[in-house]
Amino acid sequence: HLKSKQKVPQGAKLPPGPAGKPLIGNLLDIPPAHSWLRFKEWADQYGPLFRLSLAGREHYVVSTEKVANALLRERGNIYSSREQLPAAVKLLGDSLRPLFYPHDDTFRQSRRLMHRLCKEGAAITYQSTQILESTRLLYDLIRNPEDYEGWLMRYSSGLIFRVGFGKVMKDNDDPLLKRLFAENHQLERVASPGAYLVDTFPILMNLPDWLAPFKRELKALHVEEQDIFFGLHEDVRREVQQGTAPDCWQKTYIEHAEEYKLTTAHGAYVVGTLFEAGAGTTAAAMMSWLLCMALHPDELRKLQQQLDEVVGNDRLPTFDDLPNLPRVRAVAKETLRWRPVTAGGVPHLSEKDDVYDGMFIPAGTNVHANQWAIHREEALYPDPETFKPDRWLEPKYPTYREPLTQYPNLQNYSSFGFGRRICPGMHIAERSLNILVARIAWACDIKKKTGSDGKQVEVPLYDYVSGFNVQPKWFAFDLSARSEERWQVVKEAYEWEMEHDPLKDRRGW
């Protein structure tokens, strides 16, 4: 049903775009990494909706919030599918259903389950876990700032470990965590179109296994993924039977399974997906925030000033402080604008022929909402290359909104996608980013390093890893407690949290 009639209707035309080569189209014009930068240049040249053709497949790139909302949100009945990569689908088949077929009941039930676990009312109940894990983060970050990537990963995955499975992550070299990340890394590779040649040339799929090593690789990958998710699910199921399971997503699912018409494998997969989608993204956003602070000491100072006024010197910020900390929320929001985590957007697939603003969009088009460009639209974000939290705080900017006790917030922000596919973890992510920004800025100074020659060691503006989650490559900067008193506050909070940890007897240390 995805086949377009491919005839451009009368009065409409195809959108503009760079000219391609015969057969392969624009395939070779797309840089293998950081493609959103090239896409932004093309948007400047061709406008907010331009067309690429990749080996016979249509890829349209959207570069303003207006067009993204008009298509992906307002016409969500057409634009809510995902491309089913032939390599993945042929080999993995049914197990991908929860996330791929928007008109299939499995998809609806999966999103319903995710909503139950992650909606705002639920997210509020995870705040105490965010307080606990953020206190652990501070305690270790101050003692060993060089390993900031590891501590942020432990925070974001440790949070989901606790609320998702009732398990505690000890260190950032937890063996299960390593397995999950190795797996996640592979999955991102498989999920990026073109990673497997077979997605570009489906005919390769017909090769026998011995000529097609990628087939074995994919199968092994999926077996490992199922194995991990199923293992976690089984652990919780056993505990539910024994009456010892702590409250967690798996337990909620197991106890209410009959309300969701999902197979056990799909249910386990849905909860596993929340982990896969939520851990790396949150950590990546915070790595970019550290970069922003190292680059903008004046912004960190303003942030600390507000924190000192609202919170004082004697205690760490809590969730109750956040309505009074608009600058914390503005800084988090501006970080996601300036260095978006899913920079090129997560593509949606259209399922019906459509016309927008006189331009024809055939069924089966991959629509990319390029956040890098969306967040740099001059009219909305004047001086877009400048990191400027004030644009969310001062009435003279187009993005300002009243009242400051509520705005800025991250709800419906383009960073979290659009319409029926909008990030279900948004409420949890928003709380994580806000509380981490508040607590790290309250407790720590962040600045560029001074080299042995007495000069500042520069921090690169944009030296990012290539991959699905966009995070700065490890960089050198100084982080330390703002004072001995504040370090004492952190230590005491840490001891209190460890003592009152509801999963204390499950920690194993």
Ligand code: HEM
């Ligand atoms: C800073 C943190 C995060 C960012 C920037 C982010 C961003 C996104 C984006 C852009 C999408 C695609 C939306 C679309 O297709 O229109 C997405 C999907 C998703 N996110 Fe997040 N996310 C974050 C954190 C989280 C967390 C904490 C969770 C889980 C607790 C989560 C779970 C998911 C899931 C399961 C999907 C797939 C939804 C679907 O395809 O239907 N995310 N996220």
